[in-house]
Amino acid sequence: MTDQVRDHGGGLDAAIVKFGGERIGWIDLSTGINPHPYPLGRLAPDVWNALPDKGAGERLLAAARRFWRVPDAADLVAAHGASALIAQIPGLVTAGSAVIPGPTYNEHAAAFTAHGWRVSDQGDAWAQVVVHPNNPDGRLWTPATLPAPSARLTVIDESFCDVAPDRSLIAQAARPGSLVLKSFGKFWGLAGLRLGFAIGDPTLIATLRDRLGPWAVSGPALELGARALGDPGWARSTRIALAEDSARLDAVMRRAGARSLGGTTLFRLYETENALAWQERLARHQIWSRIFPYNPRWLRLGLPHALHWPRLEAALA
Amino acid sequence: MTDQVRDHGGGLDAAIVKFGGERIGWIDLSTGINPHPYPLGRLAPDVWNALPDKGAGERLLAAARRFWRVPDAADLVAAHGASALIAQIPGLVTAGSAVIPGPTYNEHAAAFTAHGWRVSDQGDAWAQVVVHPNNPDGRLWTPATLPAPSARLTVIDESFCDVAPDRSLIAQAARPGSLVLKSFGKFWGLAGLRLGFAIGDPTLIATLRDRLGPWAVSGPALELGARALGDPGWARSTRIALAEDSARLDAVMRRAGARSLGGTTLFRLYETENALAWQERLARHQIWSRIFPYNPRWLRLGLPHALHWPRLEAALA
Numbered sequence: 139m140t141d142q143v144r145d146h147g148g149g150l151d152a153a154i155v156k157f158g159g160e161r162i163g164w165i166d167l168s169t170g171i172n173p174h175p176y177p178l179g180r181l182a183p184d185v186w187n188a189l190p191d192k193g194a195g196e197r198l199l200a201a202a203r204r205f206w207r208v209p210d211a212a213d214l215v216a217a218h219g220a221s222a223l224i225a226q227i228p229g230l231v232t233a234g235s236a237v238i239p240g241p242t243y244n245e246h247a248a249a250f251t252a253h254g255w256r257v258s259d260q261g262d263a264w265a266q267v268v269v270h271p272n273n274p275d276g277r278l279w280t281p282a283t284l285p286a287p288s289a290r291l292t293v294i295d296e297s298f299c300d301v302a303p304d305r306s307l308i309a310q311a312a313r314p315g316s317l318v319l320k321s322f323g324k325f326w327g328l329a330g331l332r333l334g335f336a337i338g339d340p341t342l343i344a345t346l347r348d349r350l351g352p353w354a355v356s357g358p359a360l361e362l363g364a365r366a367l368g369d370p371g372w373a374r375s376t377r378i379a380l381a382e383d384s385a386r387l388d389a390v391m392r393r394a395g396a397r398s399l400g401g402t403t404l405f406r407l408y409e410t411e412n413a414l415a416w417q418e419r420l421a422r423h424q425i426w427s428r429i430f431p432y433n434p435r436w437l438r439l440g441l442p443h444a445l446h447w448p449r450l451e452a453a454l455a
Numbered sequence: 456m457t458d459q460v461r462d463h464g465g466g467l468d469a470a471i472v473k474f475g476g477e478r479i480g481w482i483d484l485s486t487g488i489n490p491h492p493y494p495l496g497r498l499a500p501d502v503w504n505a506l507p508d509k510g511a512g513e514r515l516l517a518a519a520r521r522f523w524r525v526p527d528a529a530d531l532v533a534a535h536g537a538s539a540l541i542a543q544i545p546g547l548v549t550a551g552s553a554v555i556p557g558p559t560y561n562e563h564a565a566a567f568t569a570h571g572w573r574v575s576d577q578g579d580a581w582a583q584v585v586v587h588p589n590n591p592d593g594r595l596w597t598p599a600t601l602p603a604p605s606a607r608l609t610v611i612d613e614s615f616c617d618v619a620p621d622r623s624l625i626a627q628a629a630r631p632g633s634l635v636l637k638s639f640g641k642f643w644g645l646a647g648l649r650l651g652f653a654i655g656d657p658t659l660i661a662t663l664r665d666r667l668g669p670w671a672v673s674g675p676a677l678e679l680g681a682r683a684l685g686d687p688g689w690a691r692s693t694r695i696a697l698a699e700d701s702a703r704l705d706a707v708m709r710r711a712g713a714r715s716l717g718g719t720t721l722f723r724l725y726e727t728e729n730a731l732a733w734q735e736r737l738a739r740h741q742i743w744s745r746i747f748p749y750n751p752r753w754l755r756l757g758l759p760h761a762l763h764w765p766r767l768e769a770a771l772a
Contacts, residue, residue: 187644190647219668351543
């Protein structure tokens with residue numbers, strides 16, 4: 139459950155041990171989670187106490203279908219986070235070769251390897267996974283640039299695509315062997331809630347549903363997910379706010395001497411002369427950032443909460 | 456996610472369509488969920504907003520280890536409900552023959568069948584599953600009465616055992632090939648929260664952990680689970696209250712002409728002349744109960760909330 143052997147960012151616990159302070163005093167910019175989440179509002183006691191019923195599940199899926207304009211030919215299933223789906227997907231079909239263009243979110247390769255697949259980062263293969271937009275560099279894909287023309291299993295991880303819905307490849311969900319993943323935690327800022335979706339080939343979705351078991355989504359997630367996905371106005375104003383904040387972050391970092399390499403409006407990737415030195419400098423101000431084992435110059439930052447800009451600007455002054 | 460094709464009880468949605476009324480007016484006695492749940496208290500915003508961190512997971516597992524007196528040789532993993540574990544367990548070892556003494560909770564047989572096992576309800580086998588105490592009749596098991604002496608995989612589902620901790624078979628969790636399941640939703644009355652545990656053979660637990668993926672438990676479940684499992688006083692007084700309420704329910708039902716067949720102090724099983732007629736009689740008072748496709752005389756009732764006794768007593772008068 140907290141298997142964080144793989145490099146996930148996060149790791150604020152360990153940073154606090156090393157650099158001191160109390161959790162409450164730290165600003166965690168090591169993830170790509172919207173710091174201004176969808177409001178919790180009121181939750182009726184039944185949401186907590188009762189087994190989630192069929193109606194609540196149907197309301198969530200109907201809202202998801204509308205919000206993401208899911209093609210009629212595609213089915214969808216909700217799970218306790220996109221990571222739960224990522225862990226199960228490689229077991230849906232017989233293992234073989236998989237292509238996962240990197241660098242990218244490393245849980246995909248880990249899950250395919252755990253299920254006995256041979257994973258490479260280029261070339262044709264039986265399965266292909268793209269993260270769209272890619273984490274950490276923001277790379278976008280199109281149907282024409284997908285890496286494996288012969289793939290029988292195609293996974294398009296759109297965990298960060300809700301900031302750019304016009305770029306979504308959701309139409310691909312109607313193709314046999316295809317799955318598009320959606321995450322609720324990042325754009326809506328409720329990562330602790332655990333909610334994610336797989337959308338695509340009805341046969342694959344049916345197997346995923348079986349493997350997840352009944353009641354895979356909590357009562358609070360069913361309720362808040364349905365409310366948030368039924369609120370396109372919040373999504374529109376949030377996209378504008380995230381775009382403004384990411385431009386502001388780029389400006390702050392440029393003044394401090396880093397070069398923007400892109401990303402999404404939920405996280406920004408910077409080139410520095412020495413990412414570890416930047417991470418330690420920020421950590422001395424109790425601001426946690428993300429570095430990458432495979433590139434010593436890359437630093438990734440999520441967006442600060444409105445109240446935290448002055449501390450970030452002071453740390454970089 | 457809400458795959459309720461199998462008979463799970465619940466199904467209050469459908470009852471409302473058939474018998475009328477609004478959800479808020481119905482009393483749902485079709486499950487075995489404590490109607491007086493562990494208090495939610497306050498939840499810090501981070502519980503909802505942040506990715507659950509390693510420390511929160513460790514606190515939960517440490518509290519679980521103490522509360523259930525987990526043997527040192529056993530490992531444990533938390534998941535989004537016992538049902539998520541039940542769906543995954545048959546995939547941990549090569550499929551063969553499984554014995555699941557029935558009648559019992561039907562998700563076990565469904566999951567083993569879905570993973571290609573041959574399931575019977577008696578005889579020796581490669582795998583065995585017992586529900587302890589059994590649902591719906593309350594049957595208790597001992598190491599000597601387990602059905603399959605040659606089983607390499609033994610699952611002891613203690614979802615309802617927290618009302619009788621002295622009967623727990625948790626010591627079996629230290630045996631190779633064994634898993635003991637615990638559920639948070641029932642005894643603590645927070646079924647919507649989705650939290651369950653597998654405790655046992657470290658090799659099996661490690662595979663389960665991989666299949667569940669990172670962050671399998673929500674922030675609210677990590678926090679409330681750790682609090683509740685660290686509160687043995689609440690558990691003690693709850694056991695007393697549940698015993699009193701189940702004795703009261705037996706008395707009410709005896710006066711109405713039903714015979715108690717046992718159960719646990721979270722649900723009671725009754726023999727009636729015609730369970731469907733009893734279910735419909737209660738449903739006309741907007742009280743939902745559980746009947747069983749395999750026995751037309753069995754009626755199962757959960758305990759009513761303190762405020763709901765008068766309506767139940769009036770319906771049965």
